[in-house]
Amino acid sequence: MAARRWSRQVTERSNALDLEDHVFALDDPAEIARSLKRSAERSARRKATPFRSAMSMLSFYINRAGRNLPAERRARLEAAKAELRRAFGRE
Template structure:
């Protein structure tokens, strides 16, 4: 009796689509083509600045220009409180809107935010809670 060697591949038939390749390979090929096409033309303005678009057009609230770039946590908190109480573009309470905008900025900066800047913004959160009479 002869022993037959088998390859490591399974004996199941591979489902093939129109392109004649298994679905996983077609997906990888399409993904690679898309990456090559976008690398040639570069990212468009809308792809680069979607968070800016959200800040400008969402119903979050109207805030002072460059408020998050000031170095003082107290001034950031006071400005956010002032903006949130005066804004007509908010859906929630003034406190919710102000805290939401501060969190949005912190989250969008992500790992690019330096530690001292992150600490200042975290302190601004505490100051904002105090200004609205909320428990820390």
């Protein structure tokens, strides 16, 4: 079972970001983007720019969830990508 949870270890222990709890479960794409932006700007664990770190973590979550991610939630997370670009002024 531990082998199946490697992606959880990545989010918890890698030099990615210190995420706020349950950020990907939020209902509002703008709130997801704001949370990721806050985490990226505050985190001492990131290696890249705040924008790249936040976008990478969001993409990582979407990709790891794969087909188990319900369509409605996937759409919300994809919308969060656009909100994240807007939050960082990269529209």
